[in-house]
Amino acid sequence: MNNHLHKTYLIETYGCQMNVADSELVEGILNKIGMQKTTVVDDADAIFLNTCAIRENAESKIHSRLGNLYKLKLNKPELIIGVLGCMAQNLKDDLLKNKPYVDIILGPDSYRNIPMLINRHNLDKKSIVDTKLSRFEVYENMFPKRGDTFNAWVSIMRGCDKFCTFCIVPFTRGRERSRSIDSIVQEIQRAVSDGFAEITLLGQNVNSYNFEEKDFADLLLEVSNIDGVKRIRYTSPHPQDINEKLLEVMASRENICNYIHFPLQSGSNKILEKMNRTYSKEHFIYMVKKIREIIPNCGLSTDIIVGFPGETDDDFRDTLQVMNEVKFNSAFTFKYSPRPYTKAAQFSDQIEETIKKERLDELIKLQKKHTLEHNLAKIGTFQKILIEKESKKSINHWAGRTDSNEWVIVDKNNNNIKDIIPVEITNATGVILHGKQIESV
Ligand code: 5AD
Ligand code: SF4
Numbered sequence: 001m002n003n004h005l006h007k008t009y010l011i012e013t014y015g016c017q018m019n020v021a022d023s024e025l026v027e028g029i030l031n032k033i034g035m036q037k038t039t040v041v042d043d044a045d046a047i048f049l050n051t052c053a054i055r056e057n058a059e060s061k062i063h064s065r066l067g068n069l070y071k072l073k074l075n076k077p078e079l080i081i082g083v084l085g086c087m088a089q090n091l092k093d094d095l096l097k098n099k100p101y102v103d104i105i106l107g108p109d110s111y112r113n114i115p116m117l118i119n120r121h122n123l124d125k126k127s128i129v130d131t132k133l134s135r136f137e138v139y140e141n142m143f144p145k146r147g148d149t150f151n152a153w154v155s156i157m158r159g160c161d162k163f164c165t166f167c168i169v170p171f172t173r174g175r176e177r178s179r180s181i182d183s184i185v186q187e188i189q190r191a192v193s194d195g196f197a198e199i200t201l202l203g204q205n206v207n208s209y210n211f212e213e214k215d216f217a218d219l220l221l222e223v224s225n226i227d228g229v230k231r232i233r234y235t236s237p238h239p240q241d242i243n244e245k246l247l248e249v250m251a252s253r254e255n256i257c258n259y260i261h262f263p264l265q266s267g268s269n270k271i272l273e274k275m276n277r278t279y280s281k282e283h284f285i286y287m288v289k290k291i292r293e294i295i296p297n298c299g300l301s302t303d304i305i306v307g308f309p310g311e312t313d314d315d316f317r318d319t320l321q322v323m324n325e326v327k328f329n330s331a332f333t334f335k336y337s338p339r340p341y342t343k344a345a346q347f348s349d350q351i352e353e354t355i356k357k358e359r360l361d362e363l364i365k366l367q368k369k370h371t372l373e374h375n376l377a378k379i380g381t382f383q384k385i386l387i388e389k390e391s392k393k394s395i396n397h398w399a400g401r402t403d404s405n406e407w408v409i410v411d412k413n414n415n416n417i418k419d420i421i422p423v424e425i426t427n428a429t430g431v432i433l434h435g436k437q438i439e440s441v
Contacts, residue, residue, distance in 0.1 A: 007118075008036050010044035014062060015052025017235060018202050019085055021153035023050045024144035026084065026111050031145055033115045041072065046080035046118065048104075051087035053168050055337035062087055070101050080121060082106060082114075086172035089131050090340065096127060107131030108158070108173050111139070133174035140183045143190065150198055150388050150418045152191035156184050156219065157203035157210075162238060164265070165276045165343040166308060166336060169204055176204075178211040181219055185226060192228040197386060197418040199223065201234040207241040217246040224253040230420060231386055231403075232256045239263065240278050242287055247294040258295050259405040262288070263303035267322030268315035271308050275344070281322050288326050299404030302328045306363055307336040307356030309347035316359050323366055329374050329405065330431070331367040335360050368430070375406065375428035382438065383408065386420050408433040 009030050013023040026048065027037060038044050047069060052058040066081070073079045082104035083095060089107040096105070103121050106114060110130040117128050138158055146152055157178040160170045188199055201223065203209060209216040216234075223232055232255055239262060250256045266272050267281050279287075291298050304319060323331075335356040338345035385400035385408045392399070397409050400421070408423060409432060415421055423435035 007045040008038045008043055009046040009048065010038050010041060011048045011050060012065070013050045015050070015054065015058060015086065017153055017200065018155065018158075018204060019050050019052060021144065021155045021202050022085065022108060022111065024146055024153065025139055025142060025155075026050070026114060027145035028143055029111060029114055037145075045078070046082060048082040048084050051083055051085040053086040053090045053172050053339070055334065055339075057337070059087055059091070066099055066102065070099070073101055080104065080118065084108075084111070086168070088129075089133070089172040090168065092129050092131050096129065100127060103127055105129040105131065107133065109134040109137045112137075112142075135175050136177060138177055138179040140179055143187065146191065146194070146196070150196065150386065151200055152188070152194075152196035152198070153200050153202050154184060154187055154191065155179070155202045156206065157208065160204040161208070162205060162240075162278075163276060163343075165274065165347075166265075166305060166339070168339040168342055171341045173204055176208055178203075178209050180211055181214055181222055184219065185222060188223060188226050188229065192226065195418070197420075198231040198233065199229055201232065204236070205238050205241065206234050207237040207246065215245075216241065217243070217249045220246070220256060221249050221253070224249075224255050229255055230418075233259065233405075235261050236263065237261060239284055239287060242291070244290065244294065247291060250298075251295045257299075257405070258297055258403050259299040259301075260291060260295075261301045261303075262291070262328075264319070264322060264326075264328075265303060265305050266308060266311070266315065267319035268311070269318075271311055271315050271318075274310060274347070275305075275308060281318065285322065285325055297404060299329045299402075299406065300326070301330040301332070301405065302326075303332045303334070304363060305334050305336050306359035307351040309336070309344055309351065310349040311336075311351055311359075320363070320366060323363070323370065327370045327373065328367065330371055331363075333360060333363050333367065371431055372428065375431070375433055378406065378425045378433055379428055381425050382422060383425060383435065384420050384422055385410070385435070387415055387417050389417065402433075406433050407431065408435045410435050410437055413437055 011023050013019050051062045080103045084106045088105045092105050095102050104117050159174045159176045161176045163170050207216040269280050383402040387398045387400040391397035391409050422438050422440050424438050425433050425435045427434040
C-alpha cells in the first residue's frame with residue numbers, strides 16, 4: 001500500500017553543494033513515488049531538513065529551525081518531520097532523545113530507503129532512524145531532480161579518508177568511494193540534453209576520484225569531451241591531490257574553467273601538521289606557482305581556519321604571510337569550531353573566542369584588499385561570462401561569472417540566462433566587476 005501517494009513534501013537544504021546535490025537526489029526519489037514538491041511550508045505533509053554539521057553554528061541553525069517546525073506540528077500532528085544528512089548521522093541519539101517529534105532520521109548513505117521509511121512511519125507513527133554508512137553507495141543510476149537553473153551538480157565520489165583533525169566529514173559521510181566513469185558520463189549527457197550549460201563535479205575530496213585505475217584528471221578529460229558541455233567546474237579538492245597532470249588537462253581544454261579552490265587552512269607548518277593536512281606551506285606555495293605557470297590567470301580561492309588549538313600569534317602571522325605571498329582571489333574564512341569525534345576537539349590548547357574573532361577580522365580585512373587588487377587589475381581586460389541570473393540590484397542587468405569565477409554585471413541587451421558572452425571589464429566595486437558586451441574576445 002502506498003501511504004505516501006498524493007502527499008506533498010518540502011525540502012530545505014543547509015551546508016555544502018554536496019547537500020544541494022543530495023537534496024536533488026531525494027527529490028528525484030520522492031517524485032518517483034508520486035509525492036509532489038512544494039515550497040510553501042503550510043502546504044507540506046512532510047518537511048525534510050537536509051543538514052550540515054561542519055561547524056557548531058551550522059547545527060544551531062537546524063536546532064532552531066526544528067523548534068519552529070515543532071510548533072507547526074502541534075497544530076498539524078500528522079506532519080512528518082525528517083532530518084537528513086550530516087547532522088542526522090552525527091546527532092541521531094540526541095535527536096531521538098531530545099526531539100521525539102522528529103519522525104525520520106536519515107544519514108547521507110540511506111536516501112534510497114526514504115520511501116520505505118515514510119511508509120513505515122505512516123503505519124506505526126514511530127520515529128525511525130537509518131544512518132548506516134556504506135562503503136559502496138554512490139547513488140549510481142538514480143537521476144536527481146535538478147533545479148531550474150544553468151548549472152547541474154554531478155556527484156562523482158562520496159566520503160573522505162583524509163581525516164584532517166578538525167573535520168567531522170569522515171565521520172558523517174564515511175569512507176571514500178567513486179562512481180564509474182560511464183555512469184557519470186551518462187548523467188552529464190542527460191543534463192546537457194536537458195539544457196544545462198555548466199556542469200560542476202562534486203565530491204568531499206573531488207580530486208581523490210579513483211575508479212578502475214582512472215584518476216580525476218582522466219575523468220575531467222572525458223567529461224570535457226562530452227558534446228554540448230559549455231563549462232565544467234569542480235569542488236572541493238585537497239591540495240595533496242592537485243598534480244601537474246590535472247593542471248595540464250585543465251589548461252588544454254577550453255570548457256574546463258580556469259579556477260581552483262585551493263584550501264590552505266593555515267600558513268603555519270606547525271598547525272598544518274597538527275591539522276594532519278599532509279603538506280607544508282612551502283609545498284602549498286610551490287603548487288600555487290605551478291598552477292599559475294600552467295594555467296595563466298587561474299582564479300584561486302581558499303578556505304582558512306583561525307584559532308585552531310595551539311595557534312599562536314606567530315602561527316597566525318604565518319597564515320597572513322602566505323596570503324600575502326599567494327594573494328587569493330577570494331577566501332572562505334572560519335573560526336575553528338570543535339566537533340565531536342574529531343581529534344582536535346580533544347586538544348588541550350583551545351583558543352579563546354575573543355582571539356579567534358580578532359584574528360578572523362584581520363584575515364577578512366586582508367582578503368578584501370587582495371580581492372579588490374585582483375578585481376582592479378581586471379579593468380580593461382576581455383572576459384567571457386556565462387549569464388547565470390538577474391542582477392540583485394537591477395532588473396535591467398544580468399549577473400554572470402567569468403571563467404575564473406568573478407561575478408560581472410552587464411546590461412541585459414538581447415541575451416538570456418545560459419548564454420556565454422564576451423565582455424570588457426569596465427569597473428570593479430569590491431567583489432563585483434562591471435562590464436560591457438563586446439563583439440568577441
Ligand atoms: N571549524 C572551522 N572550520 C571548519 N572547516 C571544516 N571543519 C571545521 C571546523 N571544525 C572548514 C574548512 C573546510 C571548510 C569546508 O570548512 O576550512 O575546508
Ligand atoms: Fe556540512 Fe561537510 Fe556535511 Fe557538507 S559534508 S553538509 S559541509 S558537514
